[in-house]
Amino acid sequence: MKRACAIFFCGCLMLAHAQPLRFPPPQFETNYTRPTTEFPAAAAAWKDWADVAALAGALCLAAWFVLRLRSRTAVFWLSIACLAYFGFVRHGCTCPIGAMQDVSAAFADRDFRLPATVALFFALPLAVSLLFGRVFCSGVCPLGAIQDIVLIRPVRVPAAVQTGLGILPWVYLGAAVLFSSLGGGFIICRFDPFVSFFRLSGPAGALVSGGVILAVSTVVGRPYCRFVCPYGPLLGLCARWAWKHAQITPTTCVDCSLCRNACPFGAILEPAPSGIEERR
């Protein structure tokens, strides 16, 4: 009996396997033809390469504006254009800040596919920073531009606070590299505060935190860039020893501190006490 049951059950299973469809597709008597489902292709690869070209072009323009034209207005309008393209048209992806995680994931995991365009997105701003300073931050980065346009009245952040909070990007950088290389996710993308503005939709938490950061950046210049952005430390490292970057000529500076007071980001330090060089 048991055996008969088993055979019957197996037979039922085989029958079910042979006829996977519960309702056989009909044979039509009218001259109706079945439509075919359309599967539109993924975005063409040339679009990614166009983005890389746009990034390279914008970086060159920014370097030219900063070092040759010395025009803050030109840099500002370039950053607005980049905000429009990389931000609102391309929805903030690919961005060099997030591309860092792809690179570290590719180093940790051999099966991870790292497209050449993403690798270039990571490397180009660093290379330009090594040549001309952090022109990526000032002229190209859409995250910086969106904070710049809402900056109304910058207040000076105390030096101690600035130094203290300046550790945060390093911590974030370490965490991002650790998480992405150990397969724990891409935290920079997950906690990006402005990408939901670029996409004009997003989870409530991201919209609120983005709104708070924008509100803060009306009085504190670029708070995300200075105290959060994990790509900043890498760019800063390259810019510190840059080939040519915007600098104040020490021999002609009269130390009027106009520039130091005007800089909304606290980037200009007091000159070192004079006399040291002569003593040497």
Added chain:
Amino acid sequence: MKMAEKPLDRRQFLRRIGFAACAAGLSAAAAAAALRARPGQRVWQIDPSRCVHCGRCATHCVLKPSAVKCVKDFSICGYCRLCFGFFRTDPLSLDTGAENQMCPTGAIVRTFIEVPYYEYRIDEDLCIGCGKCTKGCNRFGNGALYLQVRHTLCLNCNECAIARACPANAFVRLPAEQPYFVTREGKPPV
């Protein structure tokens, strides 16, 4: 004046060393990345054989409406008069009245073909990817309706927000050249 005559002061020397170190580091990293890089990009897709039609595709995508849409495989559709992808479980009547429809946005178009067959098409502009129709079709019908990521819409995020929320681990990465499961039973091309 003496300083200017010097060919290279200490500050400049240190800066050049730093520049060289950074340049060397960057090019070493670039070379290593180029050696490790695998050609070809991968894109997100839903494996229909694993999908449990939970509805999170509609709510968790970073895009609103979601990049996930319902797809119809006409070759296995039974053209049922009582389609469980189209009708609620307790329809008042078997017609296209909104109160009878399963789809919350009315994205399924029902047209009469011949007795007793009806054709069901997906209007993807209205579809939000909630998976209610695919659930009905897979539970009670042939499974001709299934969810797929539409790559004309998908931003191909590094970390797909729906994949993170998916309870069935149904999100896979396919090569960009073959980014769809063309049939419900289709195996992922590797």
